[in-house]
Amino acid sequence: MRIISPPRPGEYPPYAIMYMKLLPTDGLILKYLRNNFNMVKQLIYSLPESVLYHRYAPGKWSIKEVLVHIIDDERIFAYRALRFARNEKNNLIGFDQDAYATYSDADNRDLDNIFEEYEAVRRATIALFNGLPDEAFDRMGHGTGTANDATVRALAYHIAGHELHHINIINEKYLK
Numbered sequence: 001m002r003i004i005s006p007p008r009p010g011e012y013p014p015y016a017i018m019y020m021k022l023l024p025t026d027g028l029i030l031k032y033l034r035n036n037f038n039m040v041k042q043l044i045y046s047l048p049e050s051v052l053y054h055r056y057a058p059g060k061w062s063i064k065e066v067l068v069h070i071i072d073d074e075r076i077f078a079y080r081a082l083r084f085a086r087n088e089k090n091n092l093i094g095f096d097q098d099a100y101a102t103y104s105d106a107d108n109r110d111l112d113n114i115f116e117e118y119e120a121v122r123r124a125t126i127a128l129f130n131g132l133p134d135e136a137f138d139r140m141g142h143g144t145g146t147a148n149d150a151t152v153r154a155l156a157y158h159i160a161g162h163e164l165h166h167i168n169i170i171n172e173k174y175l176k
Contacts, residue, residue: 018161019158020154052064068114074163081128084152084155088141137156
């Protein structure tokens with residue numbers, strides 16, 4: 001698999017450091033994307049179904065909603081990476097993750113269906129990053145305001161780190 005060097009400070013928004021620090025710096029981000037998907041699937045399928053609807057506090061998402069949030073975020077950030085890689089000059093708008101979760105109807109979806117979508121999105125993400133020209137990874141794109149600027153490489157790491165961030169939350173807050 002392709003080596004994609006980790007992003008340097010300044011290549012991602014300040015908030016994203018929480019995702020970047022969860023990842024190894026050996027450049028094997030595509031391998032981690034593949035392996036992390038398998039780890040998440042194994043973890044979630046090991047849980048009793050009733051746990052998938054648990055909310056650790058009022059207003060928090062269920063585990064099924066967290067999974068669909070991970071999928072939505074990955075799809076959006078992979079799209080951003082595509083736009084930035086193709087040197088799009090128009091700024092991107094943000095998204096309201098809470099509205100996405102509300103309207104996902106995740107708790108009424110079958111877990112197999114969620115993982116079918118998760119796997120399809122993950123395969124597409126890996127294929128996208130694996131097929132980009134080397135120089136594309138250094139391109140900086142613009143989100144909503146300069147506080148959300150990122151390079152294509154940083155978006156690959158964002159996707160993987162964001163997933164790990166939520167799995168850590170599941171382990172720490174939902175499964176204890």
